[in-house]
Amino acid sequence: MKKVFGRPKSLTTEKTIYCPGCGHGIAHRLIAEVIDELKIREKTIGIAPVGCAVLAYDYWNFDVTEAAHGRPPAVATGIKRVHPDKIVFTYQGDGDIAAIGTAEIVHAANRGENITVIFINNAVYGMTKGQMAPTTILNQKTTTTRKGRNSQSDGYPIKVCELLSSLEGTTYLERVALDSVPHILKSKQAIKKSFRNQLEKKGFSLVELLSPCPINWGLSPQESLRWIKEKMTLTFPLGVVKDKT
């Protein structure tokens, strides 16, 4: 009998610590499937962020390190310059990439580092239990915006793909979502393209995944998927923001 589905080799058998309905598990798996399909597991080096996904090295079956909060693009730069023929990717959350690590992502992108960035946007600080993120949408309630994010006092959600698109060093920027099966399949295509770009030395690629965080959103897993579709995508429209390939 032909085997049609199984665990990717790039995933370990470890059980994840993620909450029910969390998007990290799906994102981890998509990355693992892509790495398997491109046959690059033995030459991939991943960088886990500070945040819920800090334990990613327990789940991925290839070389992984962790970086200080916000610094994965700088760490990736160091690794990639030492091993230009290895595949280097960062896995970063919204606080990591768009708050504390804004300088690092902007300048790694501007240098056109030939790396892949997987950006998990769940509009909230997950690991610290639900504070406002730089990508929290207007009127969204968090533990530090109890009446909802107010642009007057809290500023506006940052659109990372659009922000980076003006930089000449960026090659490929796409926003996808993990809210439905078709979108998950689309997400995988985008992730695959971002890794293939690196293999073909095309330069800096970033894929932003709108990802559910039911616990911190105060919604059920089902409602969370609907919230991505009905609310989040209004602020963060899906699609290719830039593609120079």
Next chain:
Amino acid sequence: MIKKVLISGNEAVGEAAIRAGCRYYFGYPITPQNQLTEYMSWRMREVGGTFIQSESELAAINMVFGASLAGARAMTSSSSPGISLKQEGISYLAGCELPAVIINMNRAGPGLGNITPSQSDYFQATRGGGHGDYRTIAFGPSSIQELFDLTYLAFDLADKYRNPALILGDAILAQVMEPVKLKKIKKRLPKKPWALTGCKGRKPNFIRSLYLTPGVLETHNWKLAAKYKKIEEREIRYETYYGADSNFFLVAYGSCARIAMGAVMEGRKEGMKLGLFRPISLWPFPYKALEKLAEKGKKFLVVEMNLGQMFDDVKIAIGNKAKISFYGRPGGGVPTPKEILKEVKKR
């Protein structure tokens, strides 16, 4: 005849790094170490290495973190305010047990302070510097030759102990030019089976400093402590001048030790039995050697370009065994040999 080249401290550090096999330098401009960053910008490319002028000190130290975990010899340099910013990364390097060499051409503080020579970062250099329970090897050279030699050595020690090593200089050492005998370019560097290079033919490697399970971090900290103890046993460096016949010792390191040596020579001309104890490794500090020197009847004057930081270590070493006093100039004040001698006579 031994061939020497006339170079500044900043250039000596850069050339020492290149010759020690460092091919990755990441830096951000700050005075008084800019010539080092500039030197590396062309010299690294000449030897096929990588130079990146980073967007910040944070980025620079994290690029060092990346290059180091990938198995390469890497360095960054800065001066006091920039070193404060790098402390986050230095703590992670220590936690992950990654080798790296960090240069601090100490300027005066606190805050932005100014760019004059100072030794105000002694505490930061010798007590870990960032958050967490850790140590970094710290050397305080007092000549350009020593700056070259210790930078060269720092790469070996960093690799040997998988620990960051720091060179503490200042504006004098950074800018002054002296003849230096260069060492050969290292061809063979230590193998690093722990590095992240892609898991071909082996199990995946992980580099991390996070240990969430209770007790596991404590075990990791004890492992680090054992390593620090080993460094304390093996890597202490110091020099004693006129140790045999002196009854009064100056204790000074770095460029301040050069000035103190001037005072010793002047004092000896006047018939004083004056000597100098010069710590070269600031961590590990030569406590035992200093304690041994503190026999009955001897006096010690600690001279620093700060408000008294190494003074604490001298007190730990000597305790009540001898009379210890301090003379220092903070905020970029540089004492003269005459000034120091005057202080000796007061005591």
